[in-house]
Amino acid sequence: MTIFRVLHLSDLHFAATAEAVNFVDVPRSQLATEMVSRLRKKTTEITFRYPTTYDPSAAEDIAIVAFLDTELDLILISGDISTTGTRSDLVVAKEFITATPARGWLSERNFPTLVAANVPIALLPGNHDRFRRASFPFGTGGTEFDEQFNEHWWVGQNASLLGLLKKDSDWIAFVGADFTLHEKTLDPREEAGRGHVSEHILKSLRLLTKRVRESVQQRYEKSPAVAWVVHFAPEFEGLDEFLVLENDAVLIAAAAEDSVNHILCGHTHEKRVYQARTQRSVTVHCAGAASAYKAPQGNVVQIVEFHAEQGVIQKVVTQPIAVGAPTHHTAT
Amino acid sequence: MPSRKRRITRSTRSQLTSRLPRSIREKPSMDDEDVVVEIPSMASDYRSPKFVPSAALASRLQVAAVTKTIFTETPEQDPRVFSDLNTLRNIIGETLEAVLFVESMHALATDETRLTVAEASGRFADTFAAALAHRLTLRPYDAPSFLDALYAELHVALKEPLRYSWGRIERRAGVIGLSIEPLPQRLERTSSKSTFYRDLRMI
Numbered sequence: 001m002t003i004f005r006v007l008h009l010s011d012l013h014f015a016a017t018a019e020a021v022n023f024v025d026v027p028r029s030q031l032a033t034e035m036v037s038r039l040r041k042k043t044t045e046i047t048f049r050y051p052t053t054y055d056p057s058a059a060e061d062i063a064i065v066a067f068l069d070t071e072l073d074l075i076l077i078s079g080d081i082s083t084t085g086t087r088s089d090l091v092v093a094k095e096f097i098t099a100t101p102a103r104g105w106l107s108e109r110n111f112p113t114l115v116a117a118n119v120p121i122a123l124l125p126g127n128h129d130r131f132r133r134a135s136f137p138f139g140t141g142g143t144e145f146d147e148q149f150n151e152h153w154w155v156g157q158n159a160s161l162l163g164l165l166k167k168d169s170d171w172i173a174f175v176g177a178d179f180t181l182h183e184k185t186l187d188p189r190e191e192a193g194r195g196h197v198s199e200h201i202l203k204s205l206r207l208l209t210k211r212v213r214e215s216v217q218q219r220y221e222k223s224p225a226v227a228w229v230v231h232f233a234p235e236f237e238g239l240d241e242f243l244v245l246e247n248d249a250v251l252i253a254a255a256a257e258d259s260v261n262h263i264l265c266g267h268t269h270e271k272r273v274y275q276a277r278t279q280r281s282v283t284v285h286c287a288g289a290a291s292a293y294k295a296p297q298g299n300v301v302q303i304v305e306f307h308a309e310q311g312v313i314q315k316v317v318t319q320p321i322a323v324g325a326p327t328h329h330t331a332t
Numbered sequence: 333m334p335s336r337k338r339r340i341t342r343s344t345r346s347q348l349t350s351r352l353p354r355s356i357r358e359k360p361s362m363d364d365e366d367v368v369v370e371i372p373s374m375a376s377d378y379r380s381p382k383f384v385p386s387a388a389l390a391s392r393l394q395v396a397a398v399t400k401t402i403f404t405e406t407p408e409q410d411p412r413v414f415s416d417l418n419t420l421r422n423i424i425g426e427t428l429e430a431v432l433f434v435e436s437m438h439a440l441a442t443d444e445t446r447l448t449v450a451e452a453s454g455r456f457a458d459t460f461a462a463a464l465a466h467r468l469t470l471r472p473y474d475a476p477s478f479l480d481a482l483y484a485e486l487h488v489a490l491k492e493p494l495r496y497s498w499g500r501i502e503r504r505a506g507v508i509g510l511s512i513e514p515l516p517q518r519l520e521r522t523s524s525k526s527t528f529y530r531d532l533r534m535i
Binding site (some may be wrong): 004073120149162163164168211212215219220223 | 526529530
């Protein structure tokens with residue numbers, strides 16, 4: 001039995017402006033207080049057209065957690081790394097993920113960086129990363145993410161091998177799929193939060209899974225354990241209809257059929273581990289928001305330990321770690 | 333660090349007294365056998381040139397300052413005498429981390445490597461020290477998470493990450509202290525290292 005230790009993050013929401021909040025993310029009862037507080041601090045980052053952005057204290061805590069954990073095998077980020085898919089937001093996200101550390105977990109610019117952890121980083125985009133504009137209507141299907149993160153994600157809106165780990169004699173593969181909406185499928189009322197399991201991307205995901213298994217088997221006569229990574233949480237009970245992953249039962253059915261028993265995701269800003277409704281053999285590990293400003297349940301990252309043996313994940317142990325300052329009101 | 337002793341007016345005293353638990357208000361015992369706990373005074377301003385706390389940290393400092401006020405501006409007497417160890421323990425239990433952290437930060441910001449958490453004497457002194465020790469984990473990085481984030485923030489502000497760790501709790505002649513110790517540059521990995529591939533052609 002080999003334990004693969006993964007730091008799983010989701011929904012970081014980096015942006016050109018930190019701590020900006022959209023008024024729709026503040027409960028009406030707290031709106032006046034929030035605005036007065038910001039006027040007193042002479043900050044005006046309460047907006048009506050722009051999405052809520054990120055909490056820098058949480059971002060730094062994440063870098064510290066990664067830096068201090070010497071047992072990590074991988075840092076896995078399941079989407080919404082930026083607030084929008086515009087260049088100005090993505091470059092901030094990119095600095096967090098790729099900047100060279102100068103002191104401890106800080107870059108030369110004193111910005112936290114995951115590179116300080118000296119652990120491989122795997123990631124895929126979420127719906128925010130595909131927003132074409134910084135303000136409403138956002139538009140989906142943006143491609144700037146692929147430009148900025150081409151060393152980590154180079155397949156566009158498709159499926160890709162995020163990472164393959166070998167430790168002792170065991171292997172584990174993380175295969176990811178981007179189910180964000182394509183530009184053609186836009187409905188202005190639904191575009192911001194939904195995903196869709198399209199037939200061709202699911203096909204790619206399954207083919208890739210098969211190929212990974214065959215490649216390792218042929219070369220090392222070992223079968224790798226496999227987990228899938230997506231941004232949207234499939235079959236997440238109680239989710240707002242504008243945030244759902246359409247066609248999610250098909251994804252779950254495919255996972256069960258391909259003996260992929262674990263799916264990692266994010267999107268909901270709520271940490272939850274649950275069995276899929278339509279296939280109880282599939283467990284979904286949904287991370288909470290990692291560094292969203294005013295996250296409703298606070299920001300959290302999770303250490304996920306995969307106990308793998310002979311190509312099967314025997315057990316998964318998750319340990320949440322709260323990061324950043326506690327918050328008390330709602331954000332989407 | 334010198335103790336702060338302030339004159340307390342009648343109105344201030346009344347306000348402070350009303351914030352205290354009933355058991356304390358009603359037990360101003362001066363028995364020499366009771367435990368005497370004196371918390372060192374808090375520096376009036378932590379905004380030293382080396383360390384400017386963030387807004388999040390400042391709000392926590394404020395909490396700690398209130399705590400400190402309760403400890404130091406005791407209406408009954410100064411230094412404070414507690415005859416009820418449980419009450420003392422409860423107060424400490426709720427606020428110890430905040431007080432400790434403020435003191436630690438000040439010590440770090442002023443390049444001290446040792447700080448006095450409290451001075452205790454009397455028959456409960458050992459029990460008090462033991463309770464204090466129990467609330468703090470001594471291994472580096474295992475301090476309560478409440479402390480870790482702030483502690484890290486301090487190091488970021490000082491631009492000297494990980495130079496110190498929470499050290500040992502010291503008990504000498506009724507003095508309960510917390511030492512701050514240098515850390516190794518990096519903890520060593522204890523498990524075997526994995527190999528990472530992003531491309532199947534590389535395996």
